[in-house]
Amino acid sequence: MTKIRKLHPWRRTVEIGQGVILLGLPFLKIKGESALRFDVPSLQLHLFGLTLWMEEFFIVLIALIFLALLIILITLLFGRIWCGWLCPQTVIADFTSFVDKAKGKGLPAKLIAWSATFLVSIIVSADLIWYFVSPYEFIARLIEGGLGNIIRGFWISLTVIVFLNFVLLRQRFCATVCPYAKLQGSLFDSKTLTVAFDPRRRDECIECMACVKTCPVGIDIRKGLNIACIHCAECVDRCATVMSPKGKNSLIGYFFGLPGEDGRIVRQNVIMIGTVTAAFLVFLIYLLVSRMPIDMTVLPNYVFQPRMSAGGSVINSYIISVRNRGREDAGLKVSANGIPGDIKIVPDKVLRIGAGEIKKIPVYVSVNNPEEDKITRDINIIIETVDGDKYMLTRKAHFSIPEGK
Ligand code: SF4
Numbered sequence: 001m002t003k004i005r006k007l008h009p010w011r012r013t014v015e016i017g018q019g020v021i022l023l024g025l026p027f028l029k030i031k032g033e034s035a036l037r038f039d040v041p042s043l044q045l046h047l048f049g050l051t052l053w054m055e056e057f058f059i060v061l062i063a064l065i066f067l068a069l070l071i072i073l074i075t076l077l078f079g080r081i082w083c084g085w086l087c088p089q090t091v092i093a094d095f096t097s098f099v100d101k102a103k104g105k106g107l108p109a110k111l112i113a114w115s116a117t118f119l120v121s122i123i124v125s126a127d128l129i130w131y132f133v134s135p136y137e138f139i140a141r142l143i144e145g146g147l148g149n150i151i152r153g154f155w156i157s158l159t160v161i162v163f164l165n166f167v168l169l170r171q172r173f174c175a176t177v178c179p180y181a182k183l184q185g186s187l188f189d190s191k192t193l194t195v196a197f198d199p200r201r202r203d204e205c206i207e208c209m210a211c212v213k214t215c216p217v218g219i220d221i222r223k224g225l226n227i228a229c230i231h232c233a234e235c236v237d238r239c240a241t242v243m244s245p246k247g248k249n250s251l252i253g254y255f256f257g258l259p260g261e262d263g264r265i266v267r268q269n270v271i272m273i274g275t276v277t278a279a280f281l282v283f284l285i286y287l288l289v290s291r292m293p294i295d296m297t298v299l300p301n302y303v304f305q306p307r308m309s310a311g312g313s314v315i316n317s318y319i320i321s322v323r324n325r326g327r328e329d330a331g332l333k334v335s336a337n338g339i340p341g342d343i344k345i346v347p348d349k350v351l352r353i354g355a356g357e358i359k360k361i362p363v364y365v366s367v368n369n370p371e372e373d374k375i376t377r378d379i380n381i382i383i384e385t386v387d388g389d390k391y392m393l394t395r396k397a398h399f400s401i402p403e404g405k
């Protein structure tokens with residue numbers, strides 16, 4: 001008798017962990033906002049303490065490219081590890097396996113299984129919506145009866161789709177609908193990790209068919225790799241149970257490449273894709289670290305033409321548009337430099353900009369005795385925070401000296 005090291009408990013632990021994370025994440029708050037949520041009314045993405053605005057979505061684009069590359073790299077290395085161990089489709093199908101068990105039974109067993117699946121579908125659909133509408137707001141509005149037609153409509157539609165998927169399609173979804181499953185064939189190479197039957201031990205197979213009966217997608221892995229296989233490893237465990245009393249290991253297992261071949265993890269395509277993925281990760285980290293929660297644009301103030309003051313100073317005016325993309329109010333001070341002469345700014349007091357607020361402020365820059373060799377010069381308009389985290393932003397503008405000064 002060989003000691004069986006089953007993969008099923010590990011897989012179930014991973015599935016439970018994934019379920020807890022996906023259900024719990026919308027409830028987790030970081031700096032007063034959802035840890036991960038795209039807020040539809042404000043078009044803001046809350047991302048683990050950061051709030052990204054619509055105009056910053058190039059960061060999301062870089063993050064998506066990085067994720068796509070990471071998925072390609074993981075698929076190239078570990079095949080359908082996502083499908084078998086982490087994909088919500090597989091996880092929920094596993095947790096509603098009572099639907100499969102009820103198939104051969106009477107109507108009452110089926111009705112109980114369908115009702116339980118319907119309950120799961122309601123929760124899963126609400127969880128999907130919580131990534132767009134805060135679950136705290138969702139639940140409060142639900143209790144008050146004021147969920148609104150749009151959210152209620154989405155919830156009902158999603159519930160019906162999820163329910164039909166887990167009652168009718170189940171794991172067949174992976175082989176028929178899922179685009180990732182179809183892509184994987186082109187991402188695999190001859191060294192990718194796969195679940196395979198060891199052909200060198202074909203004579204040891206007792207044709208018990210336990211591996212076929214346990215397979216959720218109903219394939220016979222002994223016939224070779226099959227696109228429908230989700231690499232759940234249930235057949236590995238079943239064959240191990242069959243082989244154990246004979247003192248043998250499972251005839252099916254995880255192999256890098258074909259069983260008996262040299263299964264190298266490090267290979268040319270892995271190095272190439274890994275390098276590009278790492279480069280995008282570094283770029284993404286740089287974008288996130290260098291991101292400023294304050295933004296400013298400077299435009300000429302067309303209702304105030306450049307002019308001379310009675311005291312001999314040249315005055316130009318600008319409209320500065322300041323956006324506070326942070327989650328806290330900010331105090332800002334405006335200053336200017338880059339032009340010879342004595343520079344004064346009005347207003348010179350601290351400007352308060354609320355969290356998420358955009359303010360357009362007229363600013364007057366007066367320069368005493370600017371050099372007269374040019375009609376226009378570049379001037380730097382600067383804003384800096386005076387409280388909280390320190391940020392400074394500089395924008396160039398034209399400073400005009402009126403003719404005949
Ligand atoms: S062949 Fe094995 S690993 Fe593939 S889906 Fe069936 S049981 Fe899972």
Ligand code: SF4
Nearest residue numbers: 205206208209211239
């Ligand atoms: S469970 Fe193992 S012994 Fe039984 S048919 Fe499958 S591969 Fe052969």
